[in-house]
Amino acid sequence: MxxxxxxxxxxxxxxxxxxxxxxxxxxxxxxxxxxxxxxxxxxxxxxxxxxxxxxxxxxxxxxxxxxxxxxxxxxxxxxxxxxxxxxxxxxxxxxxxxxxxxxxxxxxxxxxxxxxxxxxxxxxxxxxxxxxxxxxVLGMPGLTAYAGFFDVAKPKKGEYVFVSAASGAVGQLVGQLAKITGCYVVGSAGSDEKVNLLKTKFGFDDAFNYKKEKDLNAALKRCFPEGIDIYFENVGGAMLDAVLLNMRLHGRVSMCGLISQYNLEQPEGVRNLFCIVTKRIRVEGFMVTEYFGTYSKFEEEMAGYLKEGKITYxxxxxxxxxxxxxxxxxxxxxxxxxxxxxxxxxx
Amino acid sequence: MxxxxxxxxxxxxxxxxxxxxxxxxxxxxxxxxxxxxxxxxxxxxxxxxxxxxxxxxxxxxxxxxxxxxxxxxxxxxxxxxxxxxxxxxxxxxxxxxxxxxxxxxxxxxxxxxxxxxxxxxxxxxxxxxxxxxxxxVLGMPGLTAYAGFFDVAKPKKGEYVFVSAASGAVGQLVGQLAKITGCYVVGSAGSDEKVNLLKTKFGFDDAFNYKKEKDLNAALKRCFPEGIDIYFENVGGAMLDAVLLNMRLHGRVSMCGLISQYNLEQPEGVRNLFCIVTKRIRVEGFMVTEYFGTYSKFEEEMAGYLKEGKITYxxxxxxxxxxxxxxxxxxxxxxxxxxxxxxxxxx
The missing domain is CATH 3.90.180.10 (Medium-chain alcohol dehydrogenases, catalytic domain)
Structure with a gap:
């Protein structure tokens, strides 16, 4: 001893x-x-x-x-x-x-x-x-994706889902969980390499490099001619403003994080909030810590998806x-x- | 004929x-x-x-x-x-x-x-x-107040409720419905006469004239030292930004309208949206038209409140x-x- x-x-x-x-x-x-x-x-x-x-x-x-x-x-x-x-x-x-x-x-x-x-x-x-x-995938970010998508966004089969920071720890999982649910999924990321990963590795239906888009509103209109039912929000700022313009009636914004704002001394202002009224949107924030009590159930389900090859990381x-x-x-x-x-x- | x-x-x-x-x-x-x-x-x-x-x-x-x-x-x-x-x-x-x-x-x-x-x-x-x-009170604004407060904000007895444009058609009713529910209610309005009306006629627990407040955040902190559970949002802009700083965990923003923004060529930016994540706030818009099917039930309940003197208009x-x-x-x-x-x- x-x-x-x-x-x-x-x-x-x-x-x-x-x-x-x-x-x-x-x-x-x-x-x-x-x-x-x-x-x-x-x-x-x-x-x-x-x-x-x-x-x-x-x-x-x-x-x-x-x-x-x-x-x-x-x-x-x-x-x-x-x-x-x-x-x-x-x-x-x-x-x-x-x-x-x-x-x-x-x-x-x-x-x-x-x-x-x-x-x-x-x-x-x-x-x-x-x-x-x-x-x-089996830890905090995995549970974040799982809870924020299923419990907060409450997806239904066939809905249109947009994920920002989509190749990140959480985003890549949200996209794959959305595909498992039978949704149409588009992701945004900050490089062509990441966009390629979304489309080839994670099975997103479409993806775009936001740094190459002059007009985020136009990019979203191109990817979602029918509009967005669920936005899994990881970035905030200009992307959120553009998304609000493209949400469908009764859309949901699951607000996980706003990484584009974290290093700014003052956050950017978001202007299109009146869309929340006219489209009856629900914007809801969440913290994974409140879901830690459900971790075991999540771990088993995600382990199953990994074993079945339905989720890759x-x-x-x-x-x-x-x-x-x-x-x-x-x-x-x-x-x-x-x-x-x-x-x-x-x- | x-x-x-x-x-x-x-x-x-x-x-x-x-x-x-x-x-x-x-x-x-x-x-x-x-x-x-x-x-x-x-x-x-x-x-x-x-x-x-x-x-x-x-x-x-x-x-x-x-x-x-x-x-x-x-x-x-x-x-x-x-x-x-x-x-x-x-x-x-x-x-x-x-x-x-x-x-x-x-x-x-x-x-x-x-x-x-x-x-x-x-x-x-x-x-x-x-x-x-x-x-x-018995028409569209009444149903707006009723649905936006009860169905969207889902109040509980004892909660802290803030109403903007509180002496208006909808606001005065939300405040009184909140009192009926057993909430603590504060309203904002744009003149001392309206503020007086809120406190003396509509039974708000407190009220302030937003035009006389240099710092809306400070005004809300003064009125809600424990924070706000429910914000019934009629105005938007700077008031919403200040409210977000003062919301409590799991607070709800029932977004009815944003009248401060309607005459602006470009809406003001709202900066404090990260509070939605950290406080797990639900911000939800609604339109009264979706509640028209429930009108008869509402009319009977509101007529009852009027007859009992629980609501004044x-x-x-x-x-x-x-x-x-x-x-x-x-x-x-x-x-x-x-x-x-x-x-x-x-x-």
Whole structure:
């Protein structure tokens, strides 16, 4: 036991300062601490070895200093960032976990984390899949896509579905879930390579590169001559304005995120809100955390789709904890192709 | 019968030209036509004498020329305007109506109208109330308030409700329905006189004059230290932006209209939409026309509230068909105190 408590090196990534505007790699810092790979006596904490870290858009909000408490706590300069990730339990003071368990949940952006609220972790039931999937299709982004599409948008077979940021972690899944449901699905993305992926890999009926469209309204009219029943909203701003003009009666906007706005000091104004009245549109926001209680059911259903080949998943994997800053920054520039994550260690 | 078919004078109001920006009285014209007060042989039309005409915000949209069909047809320059109103049947070619019936529905802004689609009319079941109430509390605005509050906003006892344009035809009713439901209700209006009316006549818990508030966000924080559960949206623009900052988790915005925007060539941009995600807000538009099938049930319930003294109603009545232009323009400047209508004739 004494040997197990020897200190080891623990590299991690901290925030150097709160961020205004676009974050840069220099806003973060790679630091090396030491840690004893053990749980303090009497503690119900769990010591984990981190295998994969997830880079998600909501993390941008945490890099800002908010005057009033935000929906997620601000990161504290000098402290290691936290993120969703996949880990292996090394030692557990909690009766629900034992050494060797594979889990996902909120961990530190570091090599080893002492998780002091292990109730927040989820056990991994399907280790036959790549474990990295638990940062995506089988983890938080997967549940986000599933809940935001089925529970919020309430799709019906034959409806017209538009997904923005469609090749991202959530978007690629929403499109495929829409196809499974029998919808007509179009996605937008920020490069021809991503557009090609949507059409060839994810089975979208159509897709366009929004950066090449002079007129988003015209692009949507071209793709949806009959209009849009469901908009799965990941970006906000000008795209939302154009979508509102093209919604059908009783359309639904499932508002997942507004990534185009996160680095702006002031959000863009959206002007076409009167369409919400005239077309009786429902715009509804949601947070995946409210669906965590349904995770097991989701995990089984999504595992089934993966096994049946009905869902495919594309990841963009950076290697090494030192690449967290670049990987995280990259998602705000759309550099990633598919779900961005960082591989920290082998199991 | 030959005598009944004699021509009589029929004064009405036409649109002279489509309107850009704020309409003026000069955009409309009082014209005098002649009409035979009879129904053409074999026709299922109904000839009515118009008693009251309703001035409603949605009419502004009809004064604009739209490139693509709007949610309500554009008015045609040179033709008599149409509006909701209360009428008495003079002669009927339709088996559902007979001379002497009192009805409300879409009629011409004129003294007599041949209604060619009488199925669109509603019979008046409670002539013991002032008939003008059928342009308001017992008519389209009443059903708008009822449906938009109960069916769209789905209020619960104890919730915090904010109503904009709160002394108007719809707003004053939403506030009183909210009180009946056991909610805490605050309204905004554009003059101290209206604010006083909200607090003394309609039983709002609090109210403020938005024109006197430098900071709408601060005004809402003062009135709703715990935040807003339901926003009944009649105005849009800066007020909506401020409301979004003050909504509570799982709040609902029942979007009835955006009158602050109707005379702008380009609508204002609303910036705080990310609150919809973080607070999981539902923003939902609706149109009263979709609730017309439930009118009878509504009429009975509202008549009951009026008889019990649980609902009171304030009208702003202009006299004479020639005052339709001024009355209609007035609502866009907030000149009316309570429901604006025009008394055209005695029964």
């Amino acid at each position: 004494a040997a197990a408590a020897a200190e080891v090196s623990n590299k991690g990534v901290t925030l150097k300062r709160h961020v205004v505007g676009f974050p840069t790699e220099d806003d973060m810092e790679l630091v090396t601490a030491t840690v004893r790979l053990t749980v303090p006596p009497g503690s119900a904490a769990v010591m984990v070895k981190n295998l994969y870290l997830s880079c998600d858009p909501y993390m941008r909000s945490r890099m800002t200093r908010h005057e009033e408490p935000s929906y997620v706590p601000d990161f504290v300069p000098g402290e290691v960032l936290t993120a969703f990730g996949v880990s292996k339990v090394l030692e557990s003071g909690h009766s629900g976990y034992k050494a060797g368990d594979l889990v996902w949940g909120i961990i530190g952006c570091e090599e080893y984390t002492l998780v002091t609220n292990p109730e927040s972790l989820f056990k991994i039931s399907h280790p036959e899949f790549p474990l990295s999937y638990y940062t995506g 594309v990841e963009d994997v950076a290697e090494g904890i030192e690449n967290v800053p670049a990987a995280l920054i990259g998602i705000f520039y759309g550099r990633n192709i598919g779900k961005q994550l960082v591989a920290v260690a082998q199991e | 030959a005598a009944a078919a004699a021509e009589v004078s029929n004064k009405g109001v036409t649109l002279k030209r489509h309107v850009v920006g704020f309409p003026t009285e000069d955009d409309m014209e009082l014209v005098t036509a002649t009409v035979r007060l009879t129904v053409p042989p074999g026709s299922a039309a109904v000839m009515v004498k118009n008693l009251y005409l309703s001035c409603d915000p949605y009419m502004r949209s009809r004064m604009t020329r739209h490139e693509e069909p709007s949610y309500v047809p554009d008015f045609v320059p040179g033709e008599v305007l149409t509006a909701f109103g209360v009428s008495k049947v003079l002669e009927s070619g339709h088996s559902g109506y007979k001379a002497g019936d009192l009805v409300w529905g879409i009629i011409g802004c004129e003294e007599y109208t041949l209604v060619t689609n009488p199925e669109s009319l509603f019979k008046i079941s409670h002539p013991e109330f002032p008939l003008s109430y059928y342009t308001g 304030v009208e702003d009545v202009a006299e004479g068909i020639e005052n339709v232009p001024a009355a209609l323009i007035g609502i866009f400047y907030g000149r009316n105190i309570g429901k604006q209508l025009v008394a055209v004739a005695q029964e």
